[in-house]
Amino acid sequence: MRLQRKYKLNLYFTCSFHQLVLISDQYRISVNLLSKTIDRFQSETYDRFFSLFASYDEELIGILSRLLIDKPGTILDLACGVGLSTKALSLNFKGSEIVGVDIDPSLISLAEKKVNFPNTRFRCCEISKLLEEVGKKSFDIIFVKSAYHYFEDEISLPYLKKFLRDDGAIVVAERTARSADSYPLPEIASAYWKNIFSEPRPDRRVNSPSSLGLSLFISCYGKFITVPKSLYIDAVRENQLVGLWMLQPHFISAWIEQFSKDRYASLEVLEEFWLYVYRNK
Numbered sequence: 001m002r003l004q005r006k007y008k009l010n011l012y013f014t015c016s017f018h019q020l021v022l023i024s025d026q027y028r029i030s031v032n033l034l035s036k037t038i039d040r041f042q043s044e045t046y047d048r049f050f051s052l053f054a055s056y057d058e059e060l061i062g063i064l065s066r067l068l069i070d071k072p073g074t075i076l077d078l079a080c081g082v083g084l085s086t087k088a089l090s091l092n093f094k095g096s097e098i099v100g101v102d103i104d105p106s107l108i109s110l111a112e113k114k115v116n117f118p119n120t121r122f123r124c125c126e127i128s129k130l131l132e133e134v135g136k137k138s139f140d141i142i143f144v145k146s147a148y149h150y151f152e153d154e155i156s157l158p159y160l161k162k163f164l165r166d167d168g169a170i171v172v173a174e175r176t177a178r179s180a181d182s183y184p185l186p187e188i189a190s191a192y193w194k195n196i197f198s199e200p201r202p203d204r205r206v207n208s209p210s211s212l213g214l215s216l217f218i219s220c221y222g223k224f225i226t227v228p229k230s231l232y233i234d235a236v237r238e239n240q241l242v243g244l245w246m247l248q249p250h251f252i253s254a255w256i257e258q259f260s261k262d263r264y265a266s267l268e269v270l271e272e273f274w275l276y277v278y279r280n281k
């Protein structure tokens with residue numbers, strides 16, 4: 001299923017995350033922020049690259065597990081991709097039942113192959129379809145890592161709250177602008193990516209968590225990760241980092257050629273995330 005449509009004009013502009021981006025015709029721009037995620041991720045390359053951050057994911061979710069007073073019974077990993085976040089949840093919440101959901105069949109198929117825990121299962125479907133199916137007050141934690149910024153406005157905090165149990169929490173983990181800035185990318189992709197994370201994302205769809213009966217706790221965690229240069233180049237070549245999706249292949253190839261000239265074999269990126277914990281009061 002290809003939901004992606006591309007438009008090529010002499011001059012492009014798109015409204016992205018409240019920002020008007022104007023791009024000359026050396027770039028390609030994709031419209032519809034939700035559908036662009038589908039068939040953009042190449043399961044194998046995505047998995048190889050982001051598996052490098054597995055210990056980071058575990059530590060980040062470890063912080064979450066220490067913040068919670070009660071042990072959650074059921075956790076939903078919303079937009080779980082190839083299951084990297086789901087695995088980190090499974091390792092930190094061994095006594096919980098964990099469900100990972102994603103709309104992309106190739107990502108879910110790899111998740112099912114690679115993440116085998118008796119307490120963990122995966123579903124391939126659209127978020128709202130799964131939620132409407134399971135019904136209200138079904139989850140103790142609704143967890144979203146690296147994905148909230150893709151969601152359409154309907155998948156907002158008020159919407160998600162309906163599916164939380166009385167003492168439950170919605171947890172949104174989003175990269176910080178400092179982290180986004182530390183990944184070397186072509187300038188336009190880098191600016192775009194950094195902009196996505198330049199403000200607290202979850203808040204943008206709700207004026208005040210307290211008006212929803214939610215309390216908000218924010219934590220931040222970061223550390224440097226060493227990435228082999230060859231793996232980084234593969235990830236860039238296959239557009240696995242947000243922002244690159246806008247660029248034409250020849251532009252990316254020229255950047256890679258330039259980047260490859262530097263002799264170093266690896267690079268250090270800052271992986272830093274905000275952890276927004278919205279608890280039912």
Ligand SMILES: C[S@@+](CC[C@H](N)C(=O)[O-])C[C@H]1O[C@@H](n2cnc3c(N)ncnc32)[C@H](O)[C@@H]1O
Pocket residue numbers: 034037038041050078079080081082083084085101102103104107125126127128144145146147150151
């Ligand atoms: C960057 S990946 C994050 C994967 C995972 N949470 C992690 O941390 O590795 C974003 C994921 O959001 C998924 N996604 C975006 N919109 C979705 C929707 N409406 N329903 C289900 N999945 C969605 C994409 O398919 C993609 O796998």
